[in-house]
Amino acid sequence: METPKHIAIIMDGNGRWATSKNLSRSEGHREGSIAIDRLMDSAMEFDLKYISLYAFSTENWKRPIAEIKAIFNLLDEFISTRLEKIKKNNIKVLHSGSESKVPLQSMKQIKRAIKETEKNTGIVLNFCLNYGSQDEILNSISLLIHDRISKNKDLTKKIKKEELENFFYTYPIPDVDLMIRTAGEQRISNFLLWQSAYAEIYFTDCLWPDFDKKELKLALDWYAGRTRKFGGLK
Ligand code: IPE
Ligand code: IPE
Numbered sequence: 001m002e003t004p005k006h007i008a009i010i011m012d013g014n015g016r017w018a019t020s021k022n023l024s025r026s027e028g029h030r031e032g033s034i035a036i037d038r039l040m041d042s043a044m045e046f047d048l049k050y051i052s053l054y055a056f057s058t059e060n061w062k063r064p065i066a067e068i069k070a071i072f073n074l075l076d077e078f079i080s081t082r083l084e085k086i087k088k089n090n091i092k093v094l095h096s097g098s099e100s101k102v103p104l105q106s107m108k109q110i111k112r113a114i115k116e117t118e119k120n121t122g123i124v125l126n127f128c129l130n131y132g133s134q135d136e137i138l139n140s141i142s143l144l145i146h147d148r149i150s151k152n153k154d155l156t157k158k159i160k161k162e163e164l165e166n167f168f169y170t171y172p173i174p175d176v177d178l179m180i181r182t183a184g185e186q187r188i189s190n191f192l193l194w195q196s197a198y199a200e201i202y203f204t205d206c207l208w209p210d211f212d213k214k215e216l217k218l219a220l221d222w223y224a225g226r227t228r229k230f231g232g233l234k
């Protein structure tokens, strides 16, 4: 069975899951973090390689401050309680996104997880936190211009694809093969737009806190049945 090398997941529906159970939205996010733990166990079973998780978007700052705080607190808690397991499982943690505005404590935790897992060779777990594709592309253009200036290169020279991609938050992770969005919404919400140019996109009504091995298997089976052409012929 053809397995996708890079899976990107828009983990949506924590709020709706909580509301349906008369719980607070934060409790939905907590249950969502348990689903991440479960996902990693299944990912190892299915021998996956790169997983990008949309944990907080550049647009999520529009939410009430209490919810934002709860999400970052959960992230801190996730790392402090799961890092040993992540290390034991040979998982390598990465972060994609802007560091600006992210609470210092959360950035510290992420950097600790990245540092302590940098030599791991198993699954790459890419936390997309304060991530937005448009921000990423604009940021990369700025970095590229600065780089050219510092190296006395011609600023007007045509930009090559790979040259820009070098400055992406996701560099050097390969392009997305399979994008999964839970909770029934059929949109990309500014997630890995460039990297998903040829991704197969799978939508499921399952709410993120309910996502389990069976749901992942459904997505992988669906992916295996796709014919990828990349603009060519089969
Ligand atoms: C996704 O769940 C988690 C984040 C955006 C952090 P939501 O919080 O968007 O859940 P719904 O869409 O309100 O159900
Ligand atoms: C996308 O979900 C962001 C994350 C899952 C982190 P949203 O719930 O923020 O997306 P919209 O607002 O419904 O498009």
Ligand code: MG
Pocket: 012, 013
């Ligand atoms: Mg949502």
